[in-house]
Amino acid sequence: MSDATVAHSLEELERRLGGLSLRGQWQADANRPQNVRKGSNGAVHIEPIPAGRAHAWRWSDIVPILQYACKAMPESYTARRALILHNPGLPRGTTHTMLSSIQIVKPGEIAWAHRHTINALRFSIQGGPKTYTIVEGRKLSMEPYDLLLTPGWTWHDHHNDSDHDAIWLDGLDVPFTLALNQSFYDELGEIAQQPGPADSLGPLMFRPSPSQQGEAMRPLRYPWAETLRAIEARGGEPVDPLNGRMVEFINPRTGGSVLPTLRCRVQILPPGFEGRLQRHTSSTILFVISGEGSVRLDSGDIAWGKHDTFALPNWAQHRFVNASKREPAVLFTMDDSPILFAFGYYRSECETAP
């Protein structure tokens, strides 16, 4: 039978395309997860479906399982005794671009030296002056709520010379880096780096007054005592109706985010705060330093309390609420907005004033 006598059908076309390693654009569009709606004139409008689920990990669940992990395996069993906060709606990661874990290092243990192209940070929860990370030979102590950076491809090892467990929140751009297939990893071959003198860079940087741009060496540790001073200095400023007050950690060399892929901030919700409904194309991981409240989403409310961690997917409608009428709520947040700003993808929208 000649080709001219075969009926031309879409089904036959797609069968032939498959055999030639070709695919119709209409096939790709039909399989892509996205929200499609039609305007009154029939024009199609497309926007993303939030990637993954909003989810909270409770400190009361984390602590006992960390202790169990310490008994079940020594630090030397793996590079890091870290429990990944796995989003139940994603194949990997805490959001579709970021991964967080809670890590414990027992007294006397060392999480041995390695480096990777993945950018990483730690937000210390339990620690002290004898708990420290060495980054490129710089010894950085890890006191409660200090922020430490290990930018991509920097050697780092973690030490606990104290007599208490050290616990911190890790934040990494793992899913993003893996999606680009850019993951490189080296072990040092030694347990630890030789530390230089203790890190002693000058005052750190917080928006909105970047007065130290051009500093020769950038900070890799943002001590909580300085963060608190920055928060107090902002105390008299107007409260943003979406997010309360925000203090952003910045890289003084660029005036931008602390890591090329991750923005870190502290968010303060004043007593009784109930934020406006908002959404943005960045995804966020939040750790509760103090206070209690909830985030209200289309999928329901997520309540949170001290030391809980929760994830907000990109483009998910949400509203922050502080449950206390007397105490502020203070949260450490990391988000992937630097990636979106770099490529012009960032969008946001919010409820207008009543």
Ligand SMILES: [Fe+2]
């Ligand atoms: Fe690492």
